[in-house]
Amino acid sequence: FSLSNNSLVHGGHARQAEVASSFPPLQTYTEEEGMMREAVKKYAQERIAPLVSKMDENSHMDEEVIKSLFEQGLMGIEIDPEYGGTGSSFFSSILVIEELAKVDPSVAVLCDIQNTLINTLFVKLGTPAQKEKYLNRLSTDMIGSFCLSEAESGSDAFALKTRAEKHKDYYVINGSKMWISNAEHAGVFLVMANVDLSAGYRGITCFIVDRDTEGLEIGKKENKLGLRASSTCPLNFDNIKVPEKNILGEVGHGYKYAIGMLNEGRIGIAAQMLGLAQGCFDHTVPYTRQRVQFGKRIFDFQGMQHQIAHVATQIEAARLLTYNAARLKEAGRTFIKEACMAKYFSAEVATLTTSKCIEWMGGVGFTKDYPIEKYYRDCKIGTIYEGTTNIQLSTMAKFIDKEYNV
Amino acid sequence: MSGRVLVGVKRVIDYAVKIRVKPDNTGVVTDGVKHSMNPFCEIAVEEAVKLKEKKLIKEVVAVSCGPQQSQETIRTALAMGADRGIHVDVSGKDYENLGPLQVSKILAALAKQEDAQLILLGKQAIDDDCNQTGQMTAALLDWPQGTFASEVSLEGDKINLVREIDGGLEHIKINTPAVITADLRLNTPRYATLPNIMDSLMNNETELHKPNHRTSLCVGLIPLFETVAPEDMQGGTDRSGAMLRHTVLQSGKPKRIILSCLCI
Numbered sequence: 001f002s003l004s005n006n007s008l009v010h011g012g013h014a015r016q017a018e019v020a021s022s023f024p025p026l027q028t029y030t031e032e033e034g035m036m037r038e039a040v041k042k043y044a045q046e047r048i049a050p051l052v053s054k055m056d057e058n059s060h061m062d063e064e065v066i067k068s069l070f071e072q073g074l075m076g077i078e079i080d081p082e083y084g085g086t087g088s089s090f091f092s093s094i095l096v097i098e099e100l101a102k103v104d105p106s107v108a109v110l111c112d113i114q115n116t117l118i119n120t121l122f123v124k125l126g127t128p129a130q131k132e133k134y135l136n137r138l139s140t141d142m143i144g145s146f147c148l149s150e151a152e153s154g155s156d157a158f159a160l161k162t163r164a165e166k167h168k169d170y171y172v173i174n175g176s177k178m179w180i181s182n183a184e185h186a187g188v189f190l191v192m193a194n195v196d197l198s199a200g201y202r203g204i205t206c207f208i209v210d211r212d213t214e215g216l217e218i219g220k221k222e223n224k225l226g227l228r229a230s231s232t233c234p235l236n237f238d239n240i241k242v243p244e245k246n247i248l249g250e251v252g253h254g255y256k257y258a259i260g261m262l263n264e265g266r267i268g269i270a271a272q273m274l275g276l277a278q279g280c281f282d283h284t285v286p287y288t289r290q291r292v293q294f295g296k297r298i299f300d301f302q303g304m305q306h307q308i309a310h311v312a313t314q315i316e317a318a319r320l321l322t323y324n325a326a327r328l329k330e331a332g333r334t335f336i337k338e339a340c341m342a343k344y345f346s347a348e349v350a351t352l353t354t355s356k357c358i359e360w361m362g363g364v365g366f367t368k369d370y371p372i373e374k375y376y377r378d379c380k381i382g383t384i385y386e387g388t389t390n391i392q393l394s395t396m397a398k399f400i401d402k403e404y405n406v
Numbered sequence: 407m408s409g410r411v412l413v414g415v416k417r418v419i420d421y422a423v424k425i426r427v428k429p430d431n432t433g434v435v436t437d438g439v440k441h442s443m444n445p446f447c448e449i450a451v452e453e454a455v456k457l458k459e460k461k462l463i464k465e466v467v468a469v470s471c472g473p474q475q476s477q478e479t480i481r482t483a484l485a486m487g488a489d490r491g492i493h494v495d496v497s498g499k500d501y502e503n504l505g506p507l508q509v510s511k512i513l514a515a516l517a518k519q520e521d522a523q524l525i526l527l528g529k530q531a532i533d534d535d536c537n538q539t540g541q542m543t544a545a546l547l548d549w550p551q552g553t554f555a556s557e558v559s560l561e562g563d564k565i566n567l568v569r570e571i572d573g574g575l576e577h578i579k580i581n582t583p584a585v586i587t588a589d590l591r592l593n594t595p596r597y598a599t600l601p602n603i604m605d606s607l608m609n610n611e612t613e614l615h616k617p618n619h620r621t622s623l624c625v626g627l628i629p630l631f632e633t634v635a636p637e638d639m640q641g642g643t644d645r646s647g648a649m650l651r652h653t654v655l656q657s658g659k660p661k662r663i664i665l666s667c668l669c670i
Contacts, residue, residue, distance in 0.1 A: 035482075035598075039598045039599075039603060040600075071599065072597060072600060073601040074600060086600040086601045
């Protein structure tokens with residue numbers, strides 16, 4: 001027993017402690033993130049939960065919900081307090097979206113689009129004048145919509161046909177968009193239009209279009225299977241005039257911005273699907289612990305236990321993929337492949353979880369009196385929007401191909 | 407008048423958590439269990455912040471007695487609009503023995519130190535349901551008390567109070583400085599908005615105080631013999647004189663039902 005032995009042991013422990021603290025588990029949150037999550041959880045349970053069923057049935061987002069989202073600071077999470085925002089981080093946004101999705105994925109998607117697409121575009125690309133005009137309103141009372149998809153161009157986004165013709169110091173935009181979320185309530189639209197169709201995607205430009213622009217027509221909202229409280233409308237542009245100063249970023253760079261934003265938005269959708277799966281699961285397991293058949297809780301049947309444990313594992317894996325993609329992005333490291341994985345996987349997990357939950361609930365799972373069937377309907381869009389599952393997989397494959405190209 | 411209000415906030419097991427008694431019957435399980443601010447304390451904080459917004463008082467100071475984690479409770483109060491916090495550090499055995507008498511001695515001492523005009527507390531805590539701290543604090547300070555307040559309005563240096571009592575509503579007028587305890591219907595507490603949470607985290611104005619053992623913590627301790635869970639409820643039988651008491655919280659849904667039967 002010598003001093004050197006002691007110091008080795010001590011040194012070993014110190015190094016272990018150092019490693020442990022430098023690499024905390026993914027489910028580690030800063031105090032700020034923890035407090036935000038708790039606050040949103042409480043708010044969602046008390047202010048949104050009672051309205052979910054009604055909003056779904058009427059396919060209408062309650063104005064009170066929208067107003068309280070702004071009041072709580074949930075619509076400007078990453079916007080600087082100088083512009084009325086919360087001044088928090090991307091990961092906080094992800095946690096907020098996850099918590100909202102546990103209660104209502106429609107509300108979560110409204111919050112997600114605002115924060116990860118609209119706000120980010122303005123913050124990254126806006127001129128001081130544009131930021132001055134829009135950021136304050138986006139944090140406090142105005143919803144934004146992101147307009148890329150058209151009837152003839154979904155996955156093939158850059159084949160969009162909406163065109164913008166230059167006249168002196170303004171553009172005239174003609175065309176239409178489809179599947180535009182938040183359109184019913186949006187005050188500003190970020191429209192991707194092509195200024196030079198002969199240049200292909202290099203003509204795509206991002207235009208800021210105010211709701212009251214003459215010639216802008218918001219069509220009737222779609223009657224959807226799920227996410228019904230989130231309005232999804234076609235838009236028509238009939239010779240609308242947009243001043244040159246309303247171009248966000250540079251002419252012809254719109255395609256870059258779209259891809260860039262969607263890479264980040266992807267993680268937001270992953271968080272939404274994750275919250276959806278968790279929320280559905282949280283409603284179901286208590287039922288299985290109460291429901292008794294053949295003299296025991298249905299939870300106690302081994303068949304059930306195995307299924308429940310399997311789903312719980314999938315949700316945990318989805319969570320780790322999502323959180324890691326978010327942390328990678330925050331750390332400024334490459335994250336596109338991981339973001340695709342997170343979105344693809346979370347959407348699949350949401351589909352599996354909701355389907356299983358209905359089965360575990362039995363007959364009552366199949367009725368509208370219980371919230372489970374809504375989660376089942378809501379999850380399906382996860383594999384479709386903001387990049388279909390097939391697109392995610394192809395993107396991942398491109399990265400994998402590059403990785404092995406040595 | 408200093409225009410300063412002291413608001414007591416207690417860290418308790420969250421109201422939604424299912425309470426479990428420890429296997430050795432020495433208390434309830436608290437390790438790893440979700441804790442939050444006592445709901446009646448939230449109402450007290452809300453009332454204090456409202457008074458400040460109406461410019462009737464100048465400063466809201468949130469006070470909590472307990473271990474390190476009590477600082478989270480103070481932070482929530484800051485996020486709701488309190489100006490600064492005081493954490494009275496009580497941990498270990500002292501914390502286990504901490505009850506209304508000890509807390510009211512601490513609050514009385516702080517009130518004098520901070521030159522408080524008003525002390526706002528929740529009417530009771532949902533863990534011990536004592537409903538004593540407000541009353542004891544007032545007695546120690548020899549201040550008037552307005553308990554079970556469902557309406558508070560300041561009129562010059564007096565306070566108009568509506569109290570919820572068994573017979574209905576009682577209207578009283580008391581002098582300041584005074585102690586008020588908040589009842590359920592006094593107000594609906596605001597949510598801490600995300601910007602407020604950010605601000606509260608920048609706020610480094612929570613002081614740490616160490617209470618005087620001799621005068622505050624070691625006096626009037628009540629020995630705890632045993633903690634037992636109530637028996638599981640049996641199926642209903644018709645008994646004349648059965649009494650049912652509800653504890654109904656903000657959501658309007660009954661959270662705890664305590665059934666005691668008087669068999670005549």
